[in-house]
Amino acid sequence: MNRLEGQVAWITGAGTGIGRGIARALAREGADVILSSRRREPLEEVAAEVASAGRRAVIAPLDVTDREQTGEAVAKAAEQMGAVSILVNNAGVNTPLRTATEMAVEDWDLVVDINLTGAFNCFRAVYEQMKARGAGNVINVASMAGRQVSLLGGAAYCASKHGMVSLTHSINLEAAEFGLRACAILPGEVKTPILKNRPQPVSEKRLALMLTPEDIADTVVFVLCQPAHVVIPEMWVMPAYQVSAQPLP
Numbered sequence: 001m002n003r004l005e006g007q008v009a010w011i012t013g014a015g016t017g018i019g020r021g022i023a024r025a026l027a028r029e030g031a032d033v034i035l036s037s038r039r040r041e042p043l044e045e046v047a048a049e050v051a052s053a054g055r056r057a058v059i060a061p062l063d064v065t066d067r068e069q070t071g072e073a074v075a076k077a078a079e080q081m082g083a084v085s086i087l088v089n090n091a092g093v094n095t096p097l098r099t100a101t102e103m104a105v106e107d108w109d110l111v112v113d114i115n116l117t118g119a120f121n122c123f124r125a126v127y128e129q130m131k132a133r134g135a136g137n138v139i140n141v142a143s144m145a146g147r148q149v150s151l152l153g154g155a156a157y158c159a160s161k162h163g164m165v166s167l168t169h170s171i172n173l174e175a176a177e178f179g180l181r182a183c184a185i186l187p188g189e190v191k192t193p194i195l196k197n198r199p200q201p202v203s204e205k206r207l208a209l210m211l212t213p214e215d216i217a218d219t220v221v222f223v224l225c226q227p228a229h230v231v232i233p234e235m236w237v238m239p240a241y242q243v244s245a246q247p248l249p
Contacts, residue, residue: 004225013091025217034057036074047059094156095154096198130175139182142164165186181231190215
């Protein structure tokens, strides 16, 4: 439908799962994309899929916790693609041991640095160019753990996702006057590779009922295609079983 024709989207965590789904969806809507994650090989596969949709893709491997590297990588990519008009902060991790009383302090740092500080680093890397254009969209892929603290999500993950939601609202408070819009998307359970880090295995029945990366990608497209005067600060997207009174499958 080409509703995002002329847009340049930068997607972190773009090699697998939700990020990959978002990259494909934005390309189908006419956006060119900058693809980032720590590993190049998955990004090359996604870039090929974007090219098959007739759009341009630039691979920019990086560690979102490295502020200097992040800024340099996106600046270099933007020289080829043009100024970034859409940022999708999707890079995220969790660890197997998640409780505040037992997790390794290094694991706390890892989760918060990637999920929260990484999102901040990427926002700051594109803020000035968005401000100069007088327009820009920031999508922070958070989680329902950003509203509901649980042992399943764990201390660091829940704290980082709460922080992402707060960062989203701060961007709107400070930058809406310059044409920027920020939305925190809070998915419930999604069938992605991060599930392998869960302390308890997930049943096949539950996996079959979870959201898919394509569900989240469709949500991102919906938010991005709203008129410029419309801001959706938060969007909750849940599988039916998570809002039902029935026992979890």
